[in-house]
Amino acid sequence: MFKLMLIEDDATLFNEIKDRLTGWSYDVYGITDFSKVFQEFTDIKPDLVIIDIQLPKFDGFHWCRLIRSHSNVPIIFLSSRDHPTDMVMSMQLGADDFIQKPFHFDVLIAKIQAILRRVYNYNTEQITLKTWCNATIDYEKNLVTNDVGTIELTKNEIFILKLLIEQKNKIVSREELIKSLWDDQRFVSDNTLTVNVNRLRKRLDELGLGSYIQTKVGQGYIAMEETAV
Incomplete structure (x- = not known):
């Protein structure tokens, strides 16, 4: 079972995404302290990270930069912001994909499946x-x-x-x-x-x-x- 880390401060959206992903047999973890995102990341050691841009304490770009400086784990951004520079910034920081809210869940699951297949299968x-x-x-x-x-x-x-x-x-x-x-x-x-x-x-x-x-x-x-x- 793949471990997914969902860094999302909207509790309603977090629970909705978690329920849907759990139904696809993914093990989904959230954040308990948004000032210690990287510490929780290192404790969980997820196979893929899904992260919002607008977060308490520090934004998603900050945490993506920190995670990427220590790990090549796949990262997908979720954001309600629609400025093109947000997507460009995400990719430049090392994210694997960017999904704009609101999104269809089928799109999210398709991107997750594609990334996991590519990252954890082609090296065989x-x-x-x-x-x-x-x-x-x-x-x-x-x-x-x-x-x-x-x-x-x-x-x-x-x-x-x-x-x-x-x-x-x-x-x-x-x-x-x-x-x-x-x-x-x-x-x-x-x-x-x-x-x-x-x-x-x-x-x-x-x-x-x-x-x-x-x-x-x-x-x-x-x-x-x-x-x-």
Whole structure:
């Protein structure tokens, strides 16, 4: 049974979501002290976090930043705020998805199922190490290493990189990436993918590899293989 941590201060909404998720055989935990969210997170060790933006004490961005600095656990934001910068900020902080309130429960469960399948199932593949552009990609540990150093990617970032590397030097369409990442592209905004790819590039830039992920306008993205000198 997967453990889900629901960080929501609206008691009515919390109980409604908890009841629905429990019916899907998820073990749902709430927050008892909103000034100690991270402490409760470390105690519970959830498999996925669902978090609101507007919370007592500190907002959801604060807790997402703190959780992400210590863990790659999948994070989904729920928010009644509809400003595009909220979604962009969420993705830049390392969230895996963003759902605006009010939402249909089928959308939430579809996103949860897709993320859990991707995060906890794809690592069972036999091939866990891959070499690309003189860097070693460790799919199991979400690490990219070259002579410059090592970076740890989020689940979304390593999955996007994996999809692109598997078809290196070939254009992978935006539609294919969205479908592979979130299963049902009807529930995903096109900007969500853009933010995730840009975040991946920014991380790869730390190793001098960001330029090898190229955008093909109107088509998709391509992972270029470094040409041997």
